[in-house]
Amino acid sequence: MADSRKYAGESPLEKYPEPRSGAPLAIAAYPNSYSTGMSNLGFHFVYSCLAGSGRFRVERRFLDDRPVPVTAGAVFFTVSYEEDLLNLVRMLVSLGIEPMRERRAEGPLVIVGGPVISSNPVPFFPLADVLAAGEGEGTLPLIVEAVADEGSDRSALASRLSTVDGLILPGFSEQTQTAAPVDPELFQNSVILASDTVFPDMLLVEISRGCPGACSFCMATSVYRPFRTMPLERFESILDSTLGAEGAETCRVGLVSTAVAAHPDFTEMMRAVDGRGGSVGLSSLRAIDVDGAIAEAIGRMHIRSISLAPETGSEAMRRKLGKKVSDRAFFNAARLLREAGVSRFTLYMLAGLPGEDRLIFDETERFLKAFVESAGGARVMVNLNVLVPKPRTPLQFMAMPGQKELRASVDSVRVACSEAGIGISVKGGRSSMNQARIALGDEAVGRAAVRFIAGRTSWKRALRDEGVDPDLIHLERGVGEILPWEHVFGDGGRDSLLVRYRAALG
Ligand code: SF4
Structure with missing residues (x-):
C-alpha cells in the first residue's frame, strides 16, 4: 500500500506501484473526519489517482488526525460540504502550510476539487493554486502529471493546465467551462474498505451520476x-x-x-450481489422508480430500511420546485416496500421553502398521516434540512428566510410530525445560514475564513472585516448583477434558470 500512514480496521482493495525513489510527498486530504472522508468516493478517487501514478509518496490526512506539520510537494483536497472551507484552512494550518496562496509562492501547492468547487469555486481563490470543477476523472490525472513534472513552479503549471476545461488557476486563469462528463465505465468504487466509516466495511460503487429529475434546489442535474x-x-x-x-x-x-432504482439494471445488480453471497445497502430511492419488481428485489435482499425524499407534503409545492412526483407515488412506494418487508422509512424533507404558508404545513400533516397509513406499521421518521440556495441552480436567486421564519417553519413541520405520530430529526438551522454564506460567497469569504481560523475574531466579525454582509443571504440576488460563479463559468443559461426560479416562487 502506497500510504505509509496506518489507520486501524482497513483492508486495501488495490495494489499501487512503489513510488519512484526520491518521489515528493503528496497529501490526499479530506477537510472533515476520517469517518466522513473514507465514506466519500471522490476522496477514494483522489487517493487512488495519486497512489496509482507512482510519482508521489502518498499520505491521507483528515481533520481529526493529530496535527503534524509535513514537508509536502502538494496537498489535494476533496470538498463536499461548504462549511468544510473553514476545516480546509484549519488543516492547512495544522499541516504547517500557509493558507493564503499569495504568501505561499514557493511553498507546497494546494489543489482543491469536489462538488463545492463545481458549484462555486470563488471563495477558494485566495487559498488554492489549482481548482478543479466538474467531474475529475478527466482532469485529475493531468494535474497529477503536471505537478509531478513541474513541482511548485506556478507559471509552468499554469502554462500546462490553464486551458484545460474544468481547471481554474487563481491569479493565472479564472474562467473555465465545467469539465466534460465522463464515460460511466470510469465511475468510482471504494479502493480501501474501512470499518470506522458511515458505511462500515462496505464496498461502495457509484452506479450512476447526475439525476433524471430536475429539482430546482439541486445541483445533481x-x-x-x-x-x-x-x-x-x-x-x-x-x-x-x-x-x-x-x-x-x-x-x-x-x-x-x-x-439508485432509476438504473435500468437495478434488479440485475441486486441479483449479481446476491449471487456472490453479498448484501446490499442503498442510498435514497425516488418514489416514482418503485414498482412491484423493484420492491420485490429489495425484499429479496432483506433490505429493511429505505429513504425517500418528498421534500414537502404539498404536492403543488413539490411540482413548483420541479419535483414532479405525486403524493400517490409516495404512498404507493410505501405500500409496495412495506409488503416486501421494509420496516423503516426515512423521509427527507425541507424547511424554508419559497412561499411556505399555513396551507403547506396542513398539507404536510395530511401527507405524513397518509404515508404512515400506507407504510402499514413500519417505523417512519422525518429528516428535516433547511433549504440552502445553491449556485448554478434555479434557486441561486432566492432570498433565504431569516432565523425567525426558519424557526417557525421547522416548528410547523415538527407539529405535523407529532400529529402524524412520527419522529423528526432536524439538521441545519443556524449552520445552514453559514452554509449559504459560503455557498454563495466570493473571494472575501475565503479571506474571512483565514482571518477567523487565525483566532482573532468571530466568524461574523471576520466576514464583516472582509466586507461581507452576513445578512446578504436574506436578499434576492443576481437579477441585475453578475454572481461570483458566473465570472468563472458564464451565466449558465441564466434566462432558463430565472424562468424556473419564478415558477418555484409560484
Ligand atoms: S433532489 Fe431531485 S434532482 Fe436532486 S437528486 Fe433528488 S430527485 Fe434528483
Missing part, C-alpha cells in the same frame, strides 16, 4: 449531467475483483446514486 449509468458488466467486474480480494472480507455492497 445542473452540474452533473446528463444522467449516466454504469454498465452492468462493469459493475459485475468490480464485484468479482473486490469481493474476492485478498484480505477484503466484505460481502456488503453500497450502491451510490442520486436515484
